[in-house]
């Protein structure tokens with residue numbers, strides 16, 4: 001059982017910044033994410049793209065923004081549960097919620113902030129009839145632990161950044177890597193395309209285009225895939241088949257939590273504090289909706305700050321609202337660190 005003050009569902013930018021705003025008010029946070037890493041859409045969909053509308057950053061790479069957000073929150077020692085999807089939300093009593101994940105992990109918190117973005121991402125799967133028989137037994141749609149592929153034969157399918165990046169990475173540790181794409185052209189960062197070209201020229205990977213994987217075979221574990229290339233079928237022996245065709249967002253289990261929904265998003269009260277129709281449960285970032293909602297990172301940051309103030313008021317009804325400027329009060333991390341602007345003194349200079 002994991003216990004905390006605020007349980008955050010979603011480790012995208014809105015969820016991460018929530019930890020900072022909660023930390024300023026001395027509330028601890030734990031974050032659950034279905035993906036193996038933090039960053040939400042920024043890490044999963046466009047880590048190497050520059051973003052131009054983050055206040056104070058004329059340009060910042062999406063992956064860099066996530067690194068900076070972690071750097072900013074780590075003093076508040078957030079807990080993380082990665083690779084698990086929150087599937088049940090129960091209100092046990094006033095100011096006590098329980099959230100259970102698909103792996104059975106129980107989390108208890110005084111308040112819940114849903115920062116689930118576009119919902120939990122689900123992989124696009126190739127239309128191969130028996131592919132589900134081999135999921136987690138040779139077929140994977142995410143690479144959670146690259147070291148598992150050391151010394152193995154791998155087939156990767158896809159034509160985007162993920163397929164290119166993992167081909168480059170696994171080429172160093174796998175026994176063989178074959179990259180298959182249904183077109184001759186790849187859509188990815190120029191640098192990655194160049195690296196894959198070089199790996200092929202150096203004989204370090206096999207590249208098969210235009211081709212598609214049409215069947216998979218094995219007993220308890222995958223042993224072979226079949227590809228169709230220009231009308232002929234060819235078999236390739238392999239230990240792993242990793243189709244990287246992108247992810248589709250699905251609201252998923254959140255849709256059954258009794259939350260008021262509108263157009264696949266959670267309705268919140270933006271005139272006050274971004275609370276949902278369940279008191280004590282808030283929604284911030286892309287997952288919420290209200291009049292004039294804009295699905296932008298900076299809007300998620302603002303919503304997180306207001307939601308944390310509201311939770312502080314709920315949990316401390318007799319305390320006065322305090323707006324703390326970090327320039328004035330500094331920051332005290334839960335890890336014992338302290339950051340503060342130099343103190344002013346009143347002194348006579350003779």
Ligand SMILES: Cc1cc2nc3c(=O)[nH]c(=O)nc-3n(C[C@H](O)[C@H](O)[C@H](O)COP(=O)(O)OP(=O)(O)OC[C@H]3O[C@@H](n4cnc5c(N)ncnc54)[C@H](O)[C@@H]3O)c2cc1C
Nearest residue numbers: 010012013014033034040041086116117119120285286297
């Ligand atoms: C290509 C592209 C370019 C973009 N460019 C810009 C830009 O220039 N500027 C800008 O402001 N915005 C941009 N955006 C939008 C921006 O990425 C989103 O506004 C932002 O990611 C929203 O952050 P979030 O934290 O609300 O959600 P997300 O980043 O979507 O993160 C949500 C997280 O919640 C997790 N999750 C969901 N449901 C569950 C569950 N039940 N259990 C566990 N985990 C769950 C997901 O796995 C995900 O990691 C862009 C988006 C895309 C796709």
